[in-house]
Amino acid sequence: MGWISPEGSSTGTPLVELQSISKQFGGVRAIDGISLEIPSGAVHALVGENGAGKSTLGKVIAGSIHPDSGSMLVEGVEVSFRSPREALGHGIAAMAQELLLVGRLSVAENVFLGAEPSRGSWIRRGTLKSRYERLAADAGFSLPADEPVGGMRIAEQQQVEIMRALARDARLIVMDEPSAALSGSDVERLHEIIRTLVAQGKAVLLVSHFLREVLSLADTISVLRDGQLVRTSAAADETEATLIQGMLGRPLGAAFPKKPERNVQAPVRLSVRNVIAPAVADVSLEVREGEIVGLAGLVGAGRTELVRALFGADRRSSGTVEIAGKELSSDQPLLSLRSGLAMIPESRREQGLLFNRSVLENVSLSSLGDVSRGGWVSRRSERAAVSPILERVALRGATPDSVVSTLSGGNQQKVLFARNLMCEPRVLIADEPTRGVDVGAKRAIYDLIVELASRGTAVLLVSSELEEVLGLSHRVLVMRRGRVVAELEGEAMTESGILAAAFADPVTTEVAA
Ligand SMILES: Nc1ncnc2c1ncn2[C@@H]1O[C@H](COP(=O)(O)OP(=O)(O)OP(=O)(O)O)[C@@H](O)[C@H]1O
Ligand SMILES: [Mg+2]
Known part of the structure; x- marks a missing residue:
């Protein structure tokens, strides 16, 4: 059990399907013949050691890296993205690690940047604001429309990025280590947001080193090692230990080494x-x-x-x-x-x-x-x-x-x-x-x-x-x-x-x- 067969997903055609995708940088095979499926309404997590190829794979899916070979399908139709913009046109957005927001613009302006409701060349502020408020209410966000993004905390800026994706009807959001820069209650809030997105039928591709987070949020987990897919399984069939074994190809052993002897009289x-x-x-x-x-x-x-x-x-x-x-x-x-x-x-x-x-x-x-x-x-x-x-x-x-x-x-x-x-x-x-x-x-x-x-x-x-x-x-x-x-x-x-x-x-x- 635990293996998701190509025919096995209950929703029929997956939202995104990768078929033997590879990408090489110089002599390094960053990803090597990876095939996987991402269904709608679910969190699909990627785990693996540093350098395993997680970010590269996320970037291929979101259109910022073009693969050397292999094919990618969105709802069964083959696509070939040359830019993140084209990916977005197919409903795929990335929440970048370095957030791409314009600091002096307001929340609402950032959310609709490049997609403003306009008549001729006029941005209609009233429409912008009411559209923002509808979007925020639907998605359960409460950031004020007029606040400039520049002074906001990372957690809030991430929320703006997510709303920006939603404003463009994104159906899959790629999140690369989103919780790495957050702490405590902000992490909880992000998890809530991810759960809400999924309940609304969106898909999230989550890259994370926090295995507990992955196990609690993900429906399916793909383990990568040295650019290759080790396996994709249902999260329910994995534990921290099995994931670590898959990532490293060996069990981890003790988490900490023995503390060195201490001499309380040392200088x-x-x-x-x-x-x-x-x-x-x-x-x-x-x-x-x-x-x-x-x-x-x-x-x-x-x-x-x-x-x-x-x-x-x-x-x-x-x-x-x-x-x-x-x-x-x-x-x-x-x-x-x-x-x-x-x-x-x-x-x-x-x-x-x-x-x-x-x-x-x-x-x-x-x-x-x-x-x-x-x-x-x-x-x-x-x-x-x-x-x-x-x-x-x-x-x-x-x-x-x-x-x-x-x-x-x-x-x-x-x-x-x-x-x-x-x-x-x-x-x-x-x-x-x-x-x-x-x-x-x-x-x-x-x-x-x-x-x-x-x-x-x-x-x-x-x-x-x-x-x-x-x-x-x-x-x-x-x-x-x-x-x-x-x-x-x-x-x-x-x-x-x-x-x-x-x-x-x-x-x-x-x-x-
Ligand atoms: N632009 C690039 N030029 C050359 N090599 C690259 C480039 N981008 C990635 N690589 C290499 O591809 C491999 C996979 O990198 P990637 O960033 O996808 O790993 P990762 O799984 O996201 O790791 P981490 O957990 O450390 O973020 C690494 O060996 C990396 O050095
Ligand atoms: Mg990475």
């Missing part, structure tokens, strides 16, 4: 005293050699702001930061790096990666001193130093010479990680280090963190995944409203302990969103 590597910065109110903390300290808290508690201020990416207005007893200057990230403080930032796009350069260049960037002789970087020693590290982070489907912009999202994350491993930092700050990374690679990154710690690196780990914080840390600090409000250790280190500290007392309760 302090990172010492933070009374730091005040934007959204950070007077934080002091210490991390010892070989220690992994978790930093937990709700979104907006100030964790990212704190670590940015520590690294020098943002200015501290007072307080001191010392690495192994040496004080760091306030807004000099490069000096921080040279003093042995490395950081994996939350936002990979803005910080860190040189997108037009090779993997090799990106990885060796922070440690050029080790591979250069007389000011020249020796390509050969660069390669020799980088290769084993790339192997350790399990970069798949890419070579040291691949340009970083062509890597899958998760592989870009691994490159950033590899760079920080190269320089053997005294202190590593990792802000959401496994976001967008597949389950197998997650474990590889945990191993690397633990290995760094066992060689003496002091690690400060920011993560919204409580399991991750608890599974890796020796000790957990909980932040709320820019302050460290609790320190949990030993028995006290539990999910409920962290949550209790993260939420304020009833009188000053913060909204989780």
